Amino acid sequence: xxxxxxxxxxxxxxxxxxxxxxxxxxxxxxxxxxxxxxxxxxxxxxxxxxxxxxxxxxxxxxxxxxxxxxxxxxxxxxxxxxxxxxxxxxxxxxxxxxxxxxxxxxxxxxxxxxxxxxxxxxxxxxxxxxx
Numbered sequence: 001x002x003x004x005x006x007x008x009x010x011x012x013x014x015x016x017x018x019x020x021x022x023x024x025x026x027x028x029x030x031x032x033x034x035x036x037x038x039x040x041x042x043x044x045x046x047x048x049x050x051x052x053x054x055x056x057x058x059x060x061x062x063x064x065x066x067x068x069x070x071x072x073x074x075x076x077x078x079x080x081x082x083x084x085x086x087x088x089x090x091x092x093x094x095x096x097x098x099x100x101x102x103x104x105x106x107x108x109x110x111x112x113x114x115x116x117x118x119x120x121x122x123x124x125x126x127x128x129x130x131x
Contacts, residue, residue, distance in 0.1 A: 026118045027058040052110050
């Protein structure tokens with residue numbers, strides 16, 4: 001389990017910050033961010049480390065089974081609504097081995113104001129003593 005430091009006055013999906021690979025890393029619950037409810041922590045739960053705007057972010061996901069390279073030629077525009085995930089979060093879709101893969105737009109998932117808030121947290125600007 002990750003050792004997380006909670007940060008006051010942040011969105012519910014931000015679970016806290018931790019040090020990963022030598023860098024301060026905000027940890028978000030991807031299911032909560034996509035309005036799909038919170039991740040139930042199990043043996044399968046993983047934290048994916050991604051880069052957004054030169055920021056390292058950890059995303060808690062239900063599970064991670066494999067890493068795939070998806071050729072750009074296979075990526076199609078996302079339909080307006082796929083299941084319960086809003087199309088604004090989707091970069092596109094691809095079909096590989098008859099399996100539909102949804103490609104998430106990380107920059108939409110971590111929106112501009114939230115990115116600034118996360119940068120402040122990482123840099124320690126959002127310390128409890130500041131208004």
